[in-house]
Amino acid sequence: MKIEIRKAETIKPLFEDASKLTFGHLFTDHMFTMRYNPEKGWHAPVIEPYRPLELDPSAMVLHYGQAIFEGLKAYRAEDGRALLFRPADNFARMNRSAKRMCIPEFDKELAMAGLMELLRLEERWIPTAPGTSLYIRPTIIATDPYLGVKASSTYLFFIILSPVGPYYAEGFKPVRIYVEDEYVRAVRGGTGFTKAAANYAISLLAGEVAKEKGYSQVLWLDGVHRRYVEEVGSMNICFKIGGKIVTPALNGSILPGITRDSVLRLSADMGYPVEERLVDVEELFAAHEKGTLEEVFGTGTAAVVSPVGELRWKERSITVGDGQTGPVALALYERLTGIQYGQLPDPYGWSVEIR
Numbered sequence: 155m156k157i158e159i160r161k162a163e164t165i166k167p168l169f170e171d172a173s174k175l176t177f178g179h180l181f182t183d184h185m186f187t188m189r190y191n192p193e194k195g196w197h198a199p200v201i202e203p204y205r206p207l208e209l210d211p212s213a214m215v216l217h218y219g220q221a222i223f224e225g226l227k228a229y230r231a232e233d234g235r236a237l238l239f240r241p242a243d244n245f246a247r248m249n250r251s252a253k254r255m256c257i258p259e260f261d262k263e264l265a266m267a268g269l270m271e272l273l274r275l276e277e278r279w280i281p282t283a284p285g286t287s288l289y290i291r292p293t294i295i296a297t298d299p300y301l302g303v304k305a306s307s308t309y310l311f312f313i314i315l316s317p318v319g320p321y322y323a324e325g326f327k328p329v330r331i332y333v334e335d336e337y338v339r340a341v342r343g344g345t346g347f348t349k350a351a352a353n354y355a356i357s358l359l360a361g362e363v364a365k366e367k368g369y370s371q372v373l374w375l376d377g378v379h380r381r382y383v384e385e386v387g388s389m390n391i392c393f394k395i396g397g398k399i400v401t402p403a404l405n406g407s408i409l410p411g412i413t414r415d416s417v418l419r420l421s422a423d424m425g426y427p428v429e430e431r432l433v434d435v436e437e438l439f440a441a442h443e444k445g446t447l448e449e450v451f452g453t454g455t456a457a458v459v460s461p462v463g464e465l466r467w468k469e470r471s472i473t474v475g476d477g478q479t480g481p482v483a484l485a486l487y488e489r490l491t492g493i494q495y496g497q498l499p500d501p502y503g504w505s506v507e508i509r
């Protein structure tokens with residue numbers, strides 16, 4: 155299918171200092187869109203000027219939340235190349251989200267071609283300062299103007315781009331995490347494994363309560379036993395216990411992170427035994443008692459690796475290691491970002507050049 159290109163008549167001035175950019179406020183000049191209807195399937199792929207959408211107030215997405223998204227980044231290498239990290243995995247995951255939310259699956263090749271075309275046009279927006287990147291947000295929303303509860307028959311797919319500053323502007327700082335024991339994010343059979351917009355709406359309240367108590371994020375426990383660790387708000391979680399890298403197994407209620415998968419692969423190749431299994435929160439506190447809870451860190455596209463310095467569960471609170479960033483978290487961060495920014499060889503074939 156041919157992708158039409160409609161260029162903007164005027165373009166925005168570029169940011170002055172990318173290292174001062176914050177996350178998700180600034181958007182580039184163009185976006186990719188395509189539409190779905192039952193007659194034509196996914197059709198009308200076009201690169202067009204970034205602009206507000208026109209949407210009926212009765213559009214189904216506004217009432218019943220039939221919406222999914224993805225998140226990935228374009229990185230600028232020192233030699234000027236622009237790189238994506240495992241982008242095909244994002245579109246594959248998006249189709250798995252689509253299926254669960256009764257959204258028609260799209261042609262991954264077409265979405266990838268649209269993204270590449272968009273990035274070629276918006277090349278100047280990929281920042282060069284260390285740690286900066288161009289954040290990519292593919293999204294699908296239900297657009298039928300109808301109030302009946304059913305799956306929409308029409309959809310809009312769009313990709314927007316946002317240049318972002320370094321996540322660790324003030325250095326690699328361990329975060330304080332609140333283990334949530336009242337609210338739950340997902341249950342087995344639900345939508346936890348998808349990037350459904352609704353998953354984030356339902357997680358906001360717990361996040362706010364944790365913030366009031368001085369914690370930066372929530373660690374979710376399983377929805378049934380309130381006992382097995384699942385993940386952090388927008389990151390998966392890894393533990394180093396007695397020399398092994400341990401992470402909750404994917405069970406349907408956890409988002410299968412691409413960073414998680416990459417970190418597990420790198421850990422194994424660095425010689426650490428890797429275990430994907432049930433992780434009881436009691437086990438973590440017991441391991442801390444015994445002195446074998448060596449490191450805790452989150453993994454996700456935004457932060458890559460985010461060290462955890464403190465865990466609080468009910469009335470109990472523990473400091474992980476000496477409360478500083480652990481050596482394995484640091485090594486994983488350096489290897490992964492090294493591959494993403496094209497500074498290290500990529501034996502895994504994860505990097506995809508934009509050209």
Ligand SMILES: *Cc1c(COP(=O)(O)O)cnc(C)c1O
Pocket residue numbers: 225349385386387388389390409410411412413414453454455456
């Ligand atoms: C996006 C996301 C992650 C991380 O996934 P990556 O593919 O590594 O970016 C983890 N948990 C949740 C809930 C997420 O939405």
